[in-house]
Amino acid sequence: MQTTQSSNEANLQGELIAPCGMNCALCLSYQFQQNDINQLGFHRKYCPGCLPRGKNCLHMGDTCELLRDGRVRFCYECSDFPCKRLKALDKRYRTKYHLSMIENLTYIRDNGLEAFLNNEGQKWTCEKCGSSLICCHNGLCLTCDLEVFLHNKKFRWGE
Ligand code: SF4
Ligand code: SF4
Ligand SMILES: [Zn+2]
Numbered sequence: 001m002q003t004t005q006s007s008n009e010a011n012l013q014g015e016l017i018a019p020c021g022m023n024c025a026l027c028l029s030y031q032f033q034q035n036d037i038n039q040l041g042f043h044r045k046y047c048p049g050c051l052p053r054g055k056n057c058l059h060m061g062d063t064c065e066l067l068r069d070g071r072v073r074f075c076y077e078c079s080d081f082p083c084k085r086l087k088a089l090d091k092r093y094r095t096k097y098h099l100s101m102i103e104n105l106t107y108i109r110d111n112g113l114e115a116f117l118n119n120e121g122q123k124w125t126c127e128k129c130g131s132s133l134i135c136c137h138n139g140l141c142l143t144c145d146l147e148v149f150l151h152n153k154k155f156r157w158g159e
Contacts, residue, residue: 009128012117012133015153017108018050019067019074020086021101023120025049026136035142041149060085075101076109097136098157 016024024030024047032038033046047053063085066072075081082090082102090102108116124133126141134141139157140149149155 012121014113014117015051016049017074017104017113017116019072020050020089021075021104021108021155022050023099023104023124023136025120025133026099026124028135028137031133031135031142037142037146040146042153060089074108076105081105093136096156098139099136140143 001009012025015029018024027047027049029045029047030049032042032044034081035046038044060067064083066078067075072078075086077084082105088102090100094100104116107119124136126132126134126144128144129141132141132143138149138155140146140155
């Protein structure tokens with residue numbers, strides 16, 4: 001089954017890199033909205049990304065004043081970086097979702113956002129279609145692997 005395919009260029013925008021280092025383009029809620037997947041019988045909350053939605057991601061909720069008030073673009077600008085909450089989030093994502101917010105942030109700090117976006121394209125582009133990005137929450141390409149996901153809505157990285 002095919003869905004509307006978004007190009008990497010469209011997906012890999014700087015504004016989709018959240019202050020906590022998450023790449024919202026890889027998030028299931030973002031990809032669901034992009035491809036309007038709920039029309040296939042899912043009932044997931046859509047999200048346009050942390051910055052585009054004008055609110056903090058649920059990840060950090062309202063637990064950090066600096067993020068809540070938009071006082072830092074990225075967490076590495078904060079004197080507490082990486083704080084306890086960010087470390088906990090990072091651990092969860094490293095363990096379950098194959099990405100590290102802290103690594104992302106360190107890379108952006110040291111090499112710039114553009115270099116980071118290039119790397120992300122290489123790392124997450126689906127090898128089958130060569131255009132859509134793999135979702136970090138399940139390891140699937142919602143263009144190529146939609147049938148797998150329809151069959152098992154809890155599918156996660158082959159587990
Ligand atoms: S739910 Fe969070 S990680 Fe996902 S797109 Fe929205 S802000 Fe980004
Ligand atoms: S590193 Fe700083 S800005 Fe980021 S969540 Fe922690 S306290 Fe907030
Ligand atoms: Zn694909």
